[in-house]
Amino acid sequence: MSKSNAIDHDAHRPNATLYLKVFAALMILTGVTVLISKWHLPRPQAIALGLFVALIKASLVGAIFMHLWDEDRLIHKFLYVTLACACLMAITLTDARHLVGKITMRMPVAQQHPAEGHPEK
Amino acid sequence: MSHSESGHHELSFTQKYIFSVDHKMIGLQYMITSMVFLLVGFGLMLLMRWQLAFPGQAIPFFGHLFPADLAPNGVMSGQFYNTLGAMHGTIMVFLGVVPLGVGAYGNYLLPLQIGAPDMAFPRMNMMSYWLYLPGGILMLGSFLMPGGAAQSGWTSYPPLSIINPGQTVWILSMVILITSSLLGSINFLVTAINMRAPGMSLGRLPVFCWAQIVTAVLLLLAFPPLEAASILQLMDRVFHTSFYMPKDLVILGKQYVGSGGGQPLLWQHLFWFLAHPEVYVLVLPPMGIVSEIIANNTRKPLHGYKTMVASMIGIGIMSFLVWAHHMFISGMSPVLGNFFLVTTMIISVPSVAILTCLIFSLKGASIRYNVPMLFALAFLPLFGIGGLTGLPLGLTVTDIYLHDTYYVIGHFHFVVVTGSIIALLGGVYYWFPKWYGRKMNDTLGQIHFWGSVICMCGIFLPMFPMGLAGASRRLYDPTAQVHNLGVQPLNVVSTYFAYALALFQLPFIYNFFHSIWAGEKTVENPWKATTLEWACPSPPPHGNFTRTPRVYRGPYEYTAPGRKTDYWPQTDPS
Amino acid sequence: MNAIVMDNPDTHSGVSNAKLGVWLFLASEVMLFATLFTSYIVLRMGSTTWPWGWEALNVPLATLNTAILISSSVTIVMAYARVYDRDRTGFRTWMALTLLLSFAFLVVKAFEYGHEFHLGIGPSTSVFYAVYFTMTGLHGIHILGGILLNGALLGMSYSDSSWNDPLFLGRVEGAGLYWHFVDIVWIFLFPALYLL
Numbered sequence: 001m002s003k004s005n006a007i008d009h010d011a012h013r014p015n016a017t018l019y020l021k022v023f024a025a026l027m028i029l030t031g032v033t034v035l036i037s038k039w040h041l042p043r044p045q046a047i048a049l050g051l052f053v054a055l056i057k058a059s060l061v062g063a064i065f066m067h068l069w070d071e072d073r074l075i076h077k078f079l080y081v082t083l084a085c086a087c088l089m090a091i092t093l094t095d096a097r098h099l100v101g102k103i104t105m106r107m108p109v110a111q112q113h114p115a116e117g118h119p120e121k
Numbered sequence: 122m123s124h125s126e127s128g129h130h131e132l133s134f135t136q137k138y139i140f141s142v143d144h145k146m147i148g149l150q151y152m153i154t155s156m157v158f159l160l161v162g163f164g165l166m167l168l169m170r171w172q173l174a175f176p177g178q179a180i181p182f183f184g185h186l187f188p189a190d191l192a193p194n195g196v197m198s199g200q201f202y203n204t205l206g207a208m209h210g211t212i213m214v215f216l217g218v219v220p221l222g223v224g225a226y227g228n229y230l231l232p233l234q235i236g237a238p239d240m241a242f243p244r245m246n247m248m249s250y251w252l253y254l255p256g257g258i259l260m261l262g263s264f265l266m267p268g269g270a271a272q273s274g275w276t277s278y279p280p281l282s283i284i285n286p287g288q289t290v291w292i293l294s295m296v297i298l299i300t301s302s303l304l305g306s307i308n309f310l311v312t313a314i315n316m317r318a319p320g321m322s323l324g325r326l327p328v329f330c331w332a333q334i335v336t337a338v339l340l341l342l343a344f345p346p347l348e349a350a351s352i353l354q355l356m357d358r359v360f361h362t363s364f365y366m367p368k369d370l371v372i373l374g375k376q377y378v379g380s381g382g383g384q385p386l387l388w389q390h391l392f393w394f395l396a397h398p399e400v401y402v403l404v405l406p407p408m409g410i411v412s413e414i415i416a417n418n419t420r421k422p423l424h425g426y427k428t429m430v431a432s433m434i435g436i437g438i439m440s441f442l443v444w445a446h447h448m449f450i451s452g453m454s455p456v457l458g459n460f461f462l463v464t465t466m467i468i469s470v471p472s473v474a475i476l477t478c479l480i481f482s483l484k485g486a487s488i489r490y491n492v493p494m495l496f497a498l499a500f501l502p503l504f505g506i507g508g509l510t511g512l513p514l515g516l517t518v519t520d521i522y523l524h525d526t527y528y529v530i531g532h533f534h535f536v537v538v539t540g541s542i543i544a545l546l547g548g549v550y551y552w553f554p555k556w557y558g559r560k561m562n563d564t565l566g567q568i569h570f571w572g573s574v575i576c577m578c579g580i581f582l583p584m585f586p587m588g589l590a591g592a593s594r595r596l597y598d599p600t601a602q603v604h605n606l607g608v609q610p611l612n613v614v615s616t617y618f619a620y621a622l623a624l625f626q627l628p629f630i631y632n633f634f635h636s637i638w639a640g641e642k643t644v645e646n647p648w649k650a651t652t653l654e655w656a657c658p659s660p661p662p663h664g665n666f667t668r669t670p671r672v673y674r675g676p677y678e679y680t681a682p683g684r685k686t687d688y689w690p691q692t693d694p695s
Numbered sequence: 696m697n698a699i700v701m702d703n704p705d706t707h708s709g710v711s712n713a714k715l716g717v718w719l720f721l722a723s724e725v726m727l728f729a730t731l732f733t734s735y736i737v738l739r740m741g742s743t744t745w746p747w748g749w750e751a752l753n754v755p756l757a758t759l760n761t762a763i764l765i766s767s768s769v770t771i772v773m774a775y776a777r778v779y780d781r782d783r784t785g786f787r788t789w790m791a792l793t794l795l796l797s798f799a800f801l802v803v804k805a806f807e808y809g810h811e812f813h814l815g816i817g818p819s820t821s822v823f824y825a826v827y828f829t830m831t832g833l834h835g836i837h838i839l840g841g842i843l844l845n846g847a848l849l850g851m852s853y854s855d856s857s858w859n860d861p862l863f864l865g866r867v868e869g870a871g872l873y874w875h876f877v878d879i880v881w882i883f884l885f886p887a888l889y890l891l
Binding site: 046065082 | 708709710714715718719722725726729730733736737740741748749754758761762765766768769772773775776779780864865868871872875876878879882883885886887889890891
């Protein structure tokens with residue numbers, strides 16, 4: 001029933017070597033993602049690859065720096081709920097595609113760079 | 122065990138009544154403030170009702186008090202009408218009902234019902250109130266700004282909201298209010314998760330606590346999208362970006378200054394992503410209140426405690442999946458319309474389940490017809506009307522006809538006014554003895570109840586035929602369209618009932634303040650209730666319980682077989 | 696914070712109030728940025744042209760900033776490790792380094808903005824720049840908030856009572872969680888705005 005009790009089993013034992021390894025990995029991945037952008041891949045591939053690398057980096061930060069790797073399951077559950085809720089916003093995207101068709105149909109807009117179209121088309 | 126920093130030494134007046142960190146004082150601050158805002162919002166509506174019933178006639182008594190540009194010769198201008206409409210909705214939803222249901226009731230009762238000495242973060246709780254109050258004052262103050270207050274409805278659809286004056290203050294005020302409610306919801310959740318008394322397992326939480334928990338989750342996850350959307354709108358207004366402004370938009374013969382290329386519908390999606398869960402934020406705490414009152418006054422356990430809790434959680438999940446049923450005719454994808462039609466029909470199932478459980482709880486009970494119970498009983502059919510009239514709006518086919526008519530207004534006012542507000546008022550009568558150690562006067566309570574219920578129905582029932590006849594909801598002058606002339610008398614009826622409703626609030630206001638100082642004194646547990654808030658003195662001292670209570674059983678053990686008394690408190694070890 | 700602690704083994708979740716509070720706050724922040732990213736995607740899908748980030752923006756400066764922010768994430772977690780081992784000077788060094796890096800981030804950002812304003816580019820130039828300025832600006836405000844938070848913790852470490860408070864470790868961890876979150880947001884912003 002003491003205060004320190006609740007704190008002790010809650011704090012994570014730090015691991016400095018691991019932090020430095022993750023730091024190195026993050027730096028390398030940053031370089032990788034910049035290099036990939038120099039290849040000038042087509043849009044869909046560039047987006048997929050760029051976001052994939054970003055996802056790895058974010059997972060590293062989350063798992064190691066934010067200690068999610070050995071965090072209480074309650075926190076994990078919260079995060080799952082939040083992420084599920086955030087994913088629901090994607091429903092909006094289906095509408096965006098619908099609107100695109102409508103706007104271009106009714107209001108022809110002069111295309112400044114005709115070669116670079118809409119990424120998904 | 123439990124301890125609080127401030128102990129039992131004497132607090133100064135400021136510490137006790139103004140910058141208090143005690144959840145009970147903060148709850149009462151929320152209570153008084155939100156009720157004042159409810160009155161202000163109601164007052165705005167009374168002005169609008171005059172214009173709707175008697176378009177073109179000078180407002181009696183008050184007309185000449187307004188500046189000439191708002192009400193020339195005492196006759197309300199169209200711009201002023203729009204301002205009143207936008208501010209009525211905003212004030213009622215964001216400053217009135219939500220802070221009353223969550224800020225006031227949740228703050229006061231959640232820690233008591235789970236047996237905690239206070240909220241998990243008392244100072245953050247205080248900050249939450251002290252953001253809410255300035256946010257609200259800023260919102261009201263926008264009436265005095267050049268250009269007046271917001272005029273684009275409480276939904277603030279662009280491009281109108283980007284062009285109209287007054288909107289910037291609305292957005293700033295909303296950002297403050299959102300921050301306040303975020304702090305509140307974090308506090309509620311941590312309190313409910315970590316601060317329960319020994320023995321208070323999740324299955325023993327009163328339904329009211331469950332309602333507050335689900336509400337807090339909704340506020341936590343649904344408000345940030347509105348904050349983000351508001352920031353984008355602020356950028357559009359202040360820096361002329363084009364998040365919501367389409368290309369080649371011409372306003373009053375002038376090209377819009379920004380680049381264009383944005384999407385007005387994006388705002389509607391983001392706004393309703395908040396605002397549909399918000400509807401359940403308006404409704405869930407009142408449902409919790411009604412459950413408490415009904416269980417107590419039927420003197421028997423609630424019918425289907427688990428069903429009710431599961432339904433509340435179900436509502437919470439589903440409320441994130443129905444937002445676009447507000448947008449059926451906005452021009453969004455018809456496929457999306459079908460999807461949201463289905464989810465909307467699904468979400469009505471848990472709501473009906475809760476109402477059915479409450480009605481079944483009445484079966485075979487010897488009901489005590491006291492004032493709180495009258496309010497709770499009125500909630501059941503009237504909220505039912507509100508819910509059922511919503512079904513035609515959730516079906517795309519009927520919605521095409523009914524959208525943006527008075528039918529919609531009738532529907533959601535039945536839900537929020539005769540549903541939420543009736544329950545919230547009933548809660549005042551039920552928990553008043555806990556707050557002040559005195560009872561409110563019964564006769565005045567009866568007058569208030571019957572007057573309010575009849576007047577509320579008188580205001581909102583005529584709106585259904587008006588809507589079916591095709592009267593559009595945002596019209597400044599309803600007689601401007603010929604097809605409205607046939608139902609215009611209903612507008613007059615509605616208006617007179619609105620003024621009568623205002624009169625019937627006077628006994629309540631008098632009763633409330635009179636009873637604080639001169640009401641009949643009561644004992645610790647006047648209603649012979651089982652839940653934990655009645656196991657501490659009335660009003661509870663700082664730190665609530667003299668010693669941390671231990672919980673032995675579920676929340677609604679009324680008329681248990683083999684007991685001498687007809688109630689079995691949660692803390693009773695025998 | 697004068698948090699009130701109730702520690703009943705059967706009803707306490709095992710996670711401290713402070714940490715739970717920070718994570719719930721981060722959940723709301725996730726929703727905030729999820730909304731912004733969704734708006735970005737919707738606007739991008741809805742427009743007929745969209746420039747490549749590396750054509751429109753300064754990638755070397757942004758790469759530098761990414762490196763700075765990642766380094767600051769490491770320094771703050773090292774500061775946490777120092778508090779864990781009750782090493783007061785070590786904590787101050789790493790925390791001061793974190794603050795230095797955060798200021799560096801803002802300075803680089805200011806150069807970037809300044810250069811764009813100099814070219815006559817602003818938020819109203821196009822939807823792309825509107826998204827760019829709004830998202831990086833909001834991220835910048837979060838950095839400012841983090842600087843205030845971390846600065847306060849650094850200041851608190853000079854007071855014996857704060858340093859010896861058993862809650863201090865939790866506070867540093869909470870500040871760290873927030874800072875890592877801001878880092879994660881940038882990890883997504885960097886490719887989304889500059890590279891794709």
